[in-house]
Amino acid sequence: MIDPLQEFDFRESNYERPNQEWECGWTAQGESCHIGPDCSGTCQAHRECVPYKDGDRYKCARPKNFGGRCDLGPRPDGNCSQRVVECQPVRTLRNRRKLFTFTVAVLALGSCLIMFGGSWGNSFSSPGELTLQHRPKSKECASCHTAANGTFAQWVGAVMDSKPKSHDSQQCLKCHDKLGSQPLMAHGMDAEHLKSMRQKMRDASEPGKQPFVYALLDKAARNPLDEKNGLACALCHQEHRGQKFDLTQMSNVQCQSCHSAKFHSFSDGHPEFDGFPYQRRSRLYFDHVTHFQVHFKSFERVKPGAILPRGLRDYGDGANPSAQSCRSCHQPDSSGRMMPIRGFEHSCAACHGAEIEEDDLPGVQLLALPMQDSKLLTADGATIGQWPTLTAANGAKSNENSVLPLMEILLSADRDYLKARKDLIELRKRRQNGSENPDDLNAQQADALQRKVWSIKRLIHRLGTSNELANEKRLNYLKPIFKSDGDAALLQTLSASLFRDPTFVNALKTAQTSWFSNLDQEIGLLQEGNPPKHEPIVVPPDATPNDSSSGWYASLPDGALRYRVTGHSDRLVRAILDLAGRVPHLLDTAAAKSAARPSPFGELGPTASFRCLGCHTVDKQDDGRLEINWVGRHVSPDSQSFTKFSHAPHLTLLSKNNCSKCHSQQKDINFARAEFVNYREMFAANTDPHSALTSGFAPISKKTCTECHTSQRVGDSCLKCHNYHVFK
C-alpha cells in the first residue's frame, strides 16, 4: 500500500485552472510551477520570489509552496540569488480544442467560399446527376437556373424573397415550348376555365366520401394552386435524382392534392365517365347501327348482285360484329393510339362511290345569274345593258333570290356589290314592316339591283379577260378578304381548279357570248359613266350544250354555270366549301335555314348537304368561321388532351369479337335513326363542344375499364389515362 496521491492541504495542493488558455511547460514532466503562465502564454516563474526591502536589507519572500526562504537570500541589489528556469508554456486542452474549432470553422467557411466562388462551384453544388435527357446541360447550371448567373448576395436575397419564383420555369419553357399558351397555369388552362371544371368535378363527387388522409392533407398543407402565377415546373419535376429517375413520375395522391374532388382509387370513387369517348361531335358521321343491323343484313336488297366485302361478312347479329369486321374499316395508326378509318376509297367507295359520281343530275350550280325581280330590272330606264331572260331548266332549282356562295366569295372584294347587297337586305326588312310607300321602295330596290347586276357583269368580265395573270394568281384580288396563310392556299387551289380547267374556261366563254355578247363595250361605257340601257337577251330553252360528263358546263336558259363533281375529295368543291366557311356572314343563311336540310353553306345545295356534309360534320370556330371536318379525328403530336388512350396494347388483349367489349352499339336501332333524323343538328355547325353524335355507339362505362385497371392488376395510376399538360 502506498499513501494517497492527492493532498488537499492548501499548501500542498495546487489550484488547477483547466479553463485557462495556457499551462506551465513543465506540466507534462510533473513539475509545473504554482504560478503558471499569464493569459498571453508567458512564463511567470521569475515571480516565485520577489525579495522585499526590510530596513536596509532585502529579504527573501519565497513562499513555502516554492520551498520557502532560501539560505542565501537575495543579492544586495534586491534580486533573487536563485536561478529560476523559465518554461515554454503550452496550450491547455481546452485552448487546443478552441483552436481546432476555429481552424475547422475557418476551413469550412473558406472551402465553401472557394467552391462557390470558383470554377468548381457548379459541380460542387450540384445535388446530384441529371436525367439522361437533361445530361447535355449538366455543365451549365445557368441553362436551367437563372440564379447561376447571380451573385451570392442575390442568392441570399432569394431566401428572403417571399415572392413566387417562376423564372426558372421560363428557362424550362425555352426548350419545352409546345405546352400551349399558358404552360405554367394548372393544366395549361386559364383560371376561369379551371374554376368551372373544378365546380363540375365538385358537383360530380359524392359528398362526405373524401378519404381521411386527404382531409388531413387539406388541413396540413397549403393548396399549391396559384391562379395568378401558376405552378413552377420544379414542383412536379424534381431533377438531380440520377440518370434513370423518372421526371414525370407522380403518385395518385399528389395529383389529387390540388383536386377538389378526391377519392381512393380509380375503381373506388373516380367519377363515372361522362359520355366518354363522345365528348364532342364525331368528325365523320357514320351510322354503325343501321349499317350493321340493316344494310349489311339485307345487302342483296341494297346492292343487288354485289358481294359484301370479306371483312364485313362476319358481323354476327349486327350488335356484336367481329374484330375483323371492325378492322376492315379501322386500323391502328403508326403510334397505336388511334384506330382511324382507312379512307373513303377503301371503306366506303364500294357502296357510296357511285352516288357521288353519278352524272344523271344536272350538276351543281356554282356560278349563276340571279333571276329575281325581273320586272324591276327590266323596267323602263333600267341601265343594266344586256341581260338574259332566264328560265329554270331540266327541273333544276332556280337560282332565285340569292347569290351562290362561290359568287359571294368572288364578289366579296367588290364594295359596290357589298353595298348593294346590304341595301337589298335593308329594303327587304323595310318592305316587311309595310309602313313605307311601295313605289319608293321599288325605286330604291331597282337602283340596288342595278348596282348588283353591274357587279356580277364586272365579275364575269374579269373572269373571262384576266388572261395576263398566271392561273394561280387570278383570284389575288380577293386577298384582302382572305388574309391568312390557309386562306391564301385555298384561293390558289380555287384559282387553279377554275382557270386550269378547260371545261370552266369553255363554259364561261359560252355563257359570256350567249348572255353578254357586248360585255367589253358595256364595261367600257360603264367606266365612262354612261351605262347602257337594258337590252333583254332571249336564250332558247334547248340552248344548253350537254356534251360534258364531268366538270363545268353552261346551263344557258337558267343562267347558271354548273359543275359535275369528279368524285370523292373533289378539290374544287372542297376549296369552295372551305372558303365559304371563312366568310359565313356572306352566306345566305335565310335560305339555309329554310331549306329541308339546312346546311350552313346554304345554296351550295345538294353537294354540301346531301353528299359532303352527310358525313363530314362542321364545327364553328371561336372567330365565327366554319370548319369542315374533312378527315376523321387526328391527334397531332403537338397537342395533348386530358385523357389519353392507346388502342394497340388493348387490341392484343382482346379476343375475337371483342371490339364491342368497349364499343357496344346502341341496342335500339331507333336511337341512331333519331340521331340522324334531326337534320338541323346534323347539318348545322357544331357550336357546342359537348353536343355529341355518337355514330350509334353507347358510351363506355367505367366498369369496363375497372375489370383490368386496378392497382393489383395492370395499375390504376392517374397518369395511365390522364395527361397533366393540356394544350393544342
Next chain:
Amino acid sequence: MRSLAARRWCSLGVFALLAAVILALYAILSFSIHPTSFASGWTLWGLILALAAYNVRKRLTFLPLGSSSRWLQVHIYGGLLSFVLFIVHAEFRVPNGPFELSLTLLYFIVFFSGLGGLAISRAIPARLTTRGEEVLFERIPKFTKRIRDDVENIVLGCISETQTTAIPEFYVEHLKHFFDGPKHFWQHLFQSSRPRNDLLAEIRSHERFLNKNERAAVQRIVDLICAKDDLDHQYALQWTLKVWLFAHIPFTYALVIFSVFHLVLVHAFAGGAE
C-alpha cells in the same frame, strides 16, 4: 422529485411522441405536391441551431436560462430527434451531390460523436470509481512523477543496502519506460489488465533470485507499479471523457456553416418548388 428512471422514461416518451409526429407529418405532407424537404429542412436547421446553443449556454452562466443539466437533457433528446428529421429531410436516401454529401458527412460526424460522447459520459464516470484513487486529470503528470521518484529512490536504496545491481538493472530494463509517463491507453480504455499482469509476472519470475531485503524492495515497487497503473487508467478514461468534444464541437460549427450555404443554395435554385 422523480427518480432518474422515471425522468428517463418520460424523456424517452416525449422523444418517441415527437418522432412519431414528425414521421406522420412527413407521411401526410408527402402526399402533397409540395416537396417536404423545405419544411423538414428549416425545422432541422432550427433544431441544429438550438442544439449548438447549448455550448453558448455554458458560457452564459450569469443568465437565468435554466439549469445546465436540463439543457443537457434537451440537447441529448433534441440530437436524437434531429436524426429522425435528417432522415426525413434526406427522404431516406443517400445524397449523391458532392456538397450535399459533405453536409451529410458532417452531420453524421456531429451526430455520432455526440452519441459516442453520450455513451462515454454515461459509462466512464462509473468506471473511474472502480480502480485506484480518483484524481484530477491535470494533476496526473505530477503524481506520475512522484511515483517515478519513489521507485527510483527505492532502486537507488537497493544499491547501497544490498550492494547488488539486480533490481536497478531490472528497473532500467523493464520498468523505466513504464514509469516515464502514461502508458497502455487502449488497454485501459477497453478494461484490459494484461499489461499490468505481464509486468507483475515478469517481476515474480525474477523474485526467486533475490534475497530477503531485495524482495521487500520489490514488494514496494510492485505497490507503486499498481498505483501507476491505476493512474494510467484514470488518465486514459479522463482523457477520453475530454477529447470526444474535439470531434463534436468543431464539426458542429462546420455543419452550421455548410447548412447556411445549403439553405441559400436550395432557395436560390429551387426554381419555385418551395
